[in-house]
Amino acid sequence: MGWVAVGAGAGMVLGAVDSVVNHVPVWLGEVGTARAERGGWSQLAEFASLVLDAGWAWAATAVLVGWLVSRHPRPAARMLRGAVGGCLALLTATTAYYGVDAIFDGSAWWYEAVRYWLVGSVLLGPALGMVGALIRHPGPAGTIAALVAPVGAALQMAVLPPPPESLMAQPVRLTVWVAAASAAVLIIHIRGRREVLAPSVRPS
Numbered sequence: 001m002g003w004v005a006v007g008a009g010a011g012m013v014l015g016a017v018d019s020v021v022n023h024v025p026v027w028l029g030e031v032g033t034a035r036a037e038r039g040g041w042s043q044l045a046e047f048a049s050l051v052l053d054a055g056w057a058w059a060a061t062a063v064l065v066g067w068l069v070s071r072h073p074r075p076a077a078r079m080l081r082g083a084v085g086g087c088l089a090l091l092t093a094t095t096a097y098y099g100v101d102a103i104f105d106g107s108a109w110w111y112e113a114v115r116y117w118l119v120g121s122v123l124l125g126p127a128l129g130m131v132g133a134l135i136r137h138p139g140p141a142g143t144i145a146a147l148v149a150p151v152g153a154a155l156q157m158a159v160l161p162p163p164p165e166s167l168m169a170q171p172v173r174l175t176v177w178v179a180a181a182s183a184a185v186l187i188i189h190i191r192g193r194r195e196v197l198a199p200s201v202r203p204s
Helices: 002-027 041-051 055-069 075-105 112-134 142-159 169-201
Strands: none
Touching: 002 041, 002 055, 041 169, 055 075, 055 112, 055 142, 075 112, 112 142, 112 169, 142 169
16 A cells, blocks of 8 residues: 555645745745845745645646556556545645644644635545546557646646746746646657557567
């Protein structure tokens, strides 16, 4: 059952790190300072925060976990593992995020926003995890599944860009777009090469 720990561990890291970087300006006493006027450490944390707070990053984590845990000879088992892994990743990420927030802020953990995102994790996590598991399938279906995360990241930067008052907004957009484009090209190249080589390694 080691594959179960992969989803839980990945989600815990995502949620905890996201909460920590969000609190850097608080620890530096710069909460009352305009975002564009904060110091270097706060700007670095702002960059990380704008990436980790984005919906695409959480979705990509569930997809990645689904791919990691779905190594199994039977397709049905792969999809089941992916669904469970994706769900666990988002559930533990949500729990860790609000749990660390509660520790730092001294506030209650269980409130409406927590319930909202836990329900969202249960609804969306399995589907995203199954997308990750589908990456292991050959052919166009696997390629399309592999492109979901980079395409989703690029699309969110276009439709829901970071807030313009942040100095890190444009660097984050450019970084995500370049990373997404590079990942898409690499995915298409690698999978295309595998499809070409596959017939040559089949027994005659």
